[in-house]
Structures are given as structure tokens and as C-alpha cells.
Amino acid sequence: MNSPSALRDRILPAVRRQRLVETAVQLCAVPSRTGEAGAVSDRLASLLADEGFAVDRPTGGYAAAPAVVVRLDSGKPGSTLQFDGHLDTVHLPFVPPKVEEGRITGSGSSDMKAGIAAAVEAVRVLRDTGTLSAGAVLLTAHDLHEAPWGDGRQLDRLIEEGYVGDAVLLPEYLNDKIAVIGRGGLVWKAVVRRPGRPIHEVMRPAEPSVIAAGAELIARLQQLNERLATRSDASAGCESAFIGQVHSGEIYNQYPQECMIEGTRRWLPGTRRADVVAELQGLFDDTARATGTAIESHVQIIRDAFVLDREHSFVECFQRAHETTTGRRLPIGAKPFCDDGNTFWSLARVPAITHGPTAGGAHTLDEWVSIDDLVRVAGLYALTAAMYCAATT
Numbered sequence: 001m002n003s004p005s006a007l008r009d010r011i012l013p014a015v016r017r018q019r020l021v022e023t024a025v026q027l028c029a030v031p032s033r034t035g036e037a038g039a040v041s042d043r044l045a046s047l048l049a050d051e052g053f054a055v056d057r058p059t060g061g062y063a064a065a066p067a068v069v070v071r072l073d074s075g076k077p078g079s080t081l082q083f084d085g086h087l088d089t090v091h092l093p094f095v096p097p098k099v100e101e102g103r104i105t106g107s108g109s110s111d112m113k114a115g116i117a118a119a120v121e122a123v124r125v126l127r128d129t130g131t132l133s134a135g136a137v138l139l140t141a142h143d144l145h146e147a148p149w150g151d152g153r154q155l156d157r158l159i160e161e162g163y164v165g166d167a168v169l170l171p172e173y174l175n176d177k178i179a180v181i182g183r184g185g186l187v188w189k190a191v192v193r194r195p196g197r198p199i200h201e202v203m204r205p206a207e208p209s210v211i212a213a214g215a216e217l218i219a220r221l222q223q224l225n226e227r228l229a230t231r232s233d234a235s236a237g238c239e240s241a242f243i244g245q246v247h248s249g250e251i252y253n254q255y256p257q258e259c260m261i262e263g264t265r266r267w268l269p270g271t272r273r274a275d276v277v278a279e280l281q282g283l284f285d286d287t288a289r290a291t292g293t294a295i296e297s298h299v300q301i302i303r304d305a306f307v308l309d310r311e312h313s314f315v316e317c318f319q320r321a322h323e324t325t326t327g328r329r330l331p332i333g334a335k336p337f338c339d340d341g342n343t344f345w346s347l348a349r350v351p352a353i354t355h356g357p358t359a360g361g362a363h364t365l366d367e368w369v370s371i372d373d374l375v376r377v378a379g380l381y382a383l384t385a386a387m388y389c390a391a392t393t
């Protein structure tokens with residue numbers, strides 16, 4: 001039986017910094033806005049195929065950018081650890097990659113192509129060192145992650161089709177704690193309408209004011225928000241109904257036809273997503289009836305709420321791997337954002353730990369990732385796999 005420190009001493013020296021940086025730069029060099037990750041998926045697939053891996057390309061219901069899947073199997077019974085990442089980036093102008101002062105910069109460097117490169121390097125290291133003594137590692141990369149352009153449906157489908165491990169590591173830009181709880185989220189939009197056309201206010205018909213109806217809707221949403229504040233978690237915060245924008249009218253003396261209101265709704269584990277949607281829909285319908293307007297609404301789920309059982313053996317295994325590589329254990333906390341770990345828990349009840357390289361500028365034009373920390377994450381992922389896949393069956 002290999003001790004964690006014996007495995008570490010075989011794994012860490014096998015992480016090849018230059019190979020890892022080149023992989024990250026190759027992925028960042030291909031623009032891949034959400035929904036358009038086909039070319040970068042092809043690049044990752046050919047890079048893995050060139051290294052002798054058997055690459056599977058399930059579409060996950062999205063043929064424009066089939067996912068990239070590689071399995072490294074020890075051939076012995078054990079658990080499967082999955083490394084999962086998204087290859088798409090938010091819709092901002094493309095910034096090409098650069099390597100300077102210990103960092104990789106450019107679109108997708110922080111969120112999260114460099115993290116995927118670290119996962120790829122971990123798979124190579126496990127292969128090169130022969131340290132995966134049981135079980136398997138499953139590497140998956142896909143499109144359609146970033147909201148509002150994507151809604152996670154490609155990953156949903158991949159999980160349904162069985163591309164899922166017994167535990168998952170996600171290299172998103174969070175590494176100062178192990179997140180064990182996270183709120184679910186959705187974006188809602190309501191358009192309040194009266195039937196007539198926009199018209200000068202002195203000639204307005206006997207129709208309700210969409211601005212007054214919008215104000216009523218805002219008041220009701222505020223009341224909902226106050227009720228929701230009683231549902232709270234010490235680290236994840238409380239449930240909420242948030243209004244982010246309101247628009248109506250063109251000039252001071254025109255009677256407008258529409259009032260658009262948009263915001264989010266966030267909820268904690270234990271609250272059912274279907275109930276959240278039904279409650280919002282009821283609120284919109286009641287307001288429409290009370291104000292004599294029509295309210296058309298749209299709801300887009302970001303992700304369901306997230307829980308990680310801190311007693312799960314995978315959490316202890318990850319903590320030991322972290323301690324063996326850095327000398328310290330991580331505190332437990334909440335996940336500030338929604339990520340694909342929420343999906344793994346809500347669809348498959350699979351424990352998922354979000355842990356990526358130190359990085360910044362996600363969702364801006366100034367993304368960067370630390371190369372030293374990329375190297376650390378590649379070693380940590382490989383060590384976690386070597387320990388976890390062999391420890392449990």
C-alpha cells in the first residue's frame with residue numbers, strides 16, 4: 001500500500017511545467033464563447049489523441065461542440081474520480097493568451113481553460129508514473145456553461161448518459177476553502193403590458209398604467225424577499241428575490257406600453273426548484289389580475305442548489321491530499337457562485353469539490369492564472385486520484 005507521502009514523492013516530480021503551460025496556451029488560443037466551443041473542443045481532443053489517449057466525443061445533445069472525454073483505467077476495481085471542466089468563455093471580446101511574469105493571461109485563462117490543462121496534466125502524470133493502482137479517472141470537458149448564453153444542458157445530458165464518476169473535481173477559481181453548500185439560482189424577467197400602442201399622455205386610452213403595475217410588482221417582490229430572508233444558512237446566506245433592472249417609457253409625456261423588470265431568485269438546499277418557479281409564476285399572475293395588465297414572464301435556471309456531505313470519504317481524501325502537498329487542511333465554507341458542482345449534486349448526488357488554480361479577472365478582459373499554482377493543482381489532482389480511486393470500491 002502506498003502512503004500519501006510516497007505517492008506524492010512519485011507524482012509531484014512528474015508534473016511537467018512547460019508541457020502544462022503549452023496545453024493551457026493552446027486551449028486559450030482558440031476563441032470559444034459559450035455555444036461556440038466546437039473548435040477548442042477539437043483542439044483538446046486532437047492534443048489528447050496525439051498523446052495516445054482514446055478520445056470519446058459524445059455530443060451531449062449539442063452537435064456543434066461535442067464534449068471531450070478520456071478515461072484512464074487502472075484495470076483494477078476501484079472508484080472513478082472525474083475531472084470536469086467547461087471550455088466555453090463568457091461573451092466578451094477575445095484576448096489572445098500571453099505568458100508573462102509567472103502568469104498566463106487572456107480569455108479563458110482564469111475561467112477555466114488553464115484549469116482544464118491542469119486536469120489534463122494530472123491524467124498524463126498518473127499515466128506516466130503508473131500511480132493509479134485501482135479504479136479510473138474520467139476527464140470530461142464541454143460547452144454551454146456560462147449563463148445566460150448557456151444553461152448547462154450539455155453537462156446535464158452527459159450525466160444522464162453515464163459520463164459521471166463517483167466523485168468530481170472542478171478546477172474553477174476557488175481554492176481557499178472546501179465549499180459544502182451553495183445557493184441555487186435563476187434569472188427571471190417579467191414584461192408588464194397594456195394592449196394599446198405608445199401614445200401622447202393627453203390622448204391615452206382607459207388602460208392601466210404599466211409603470212404603476214410595475215411598481216406593484218416590485219412591491220410584491222420586495223415582500224417576497226422579506227419573507228425569504230427568514231430562510232438562511234450561516235455560511236451560504238439567505239434566500240432572495242432580487243431586482244436588477246427596471247425599464248419603461250421613452251419620454252416624459254408618452255404613455256408607455258411596456259414595463260420590463262428583471263432580476264434573480266436564489267434558494268438554499270431543501271427548497272425545491274419547481275416550487276420556486278411556481279411561486280414566482282403565481283406572483284406574476286396575481287399581479288397581472290390585480291392591475292388589469294398582462295405579464296409575460298421568462299425564467300432561466302442557472303443551477304440548482306448545492307450540498308457536499310462533509311463526512312463523505314472523498315472530502316477526507318481530498319483534505320489529506322491537500323495536506324500532503326501543502327502542509328495544511330482547508331477550512332469548510334460556502335460556494336459564492338453557481339458552478340457545475342451544483343449539477344453533479346442535484347442530478348446525480350455525486351460529491352463535487354470545486355478547487356482550481358489561483359486566478360483572477362473571471363468575466364472581464366483581464367483574466368490571468370498563476371503558473372506556479374497550476375502546477376500545484378495538477379499535482380494535487382493526480383495525488384487525489386491515486387489515493388481516492390484505490391481507497392474505496
Ligand SMILES: [Zn+2]
Pocket residue numbers: 086111112172
Ligand atoms: Zn467557470
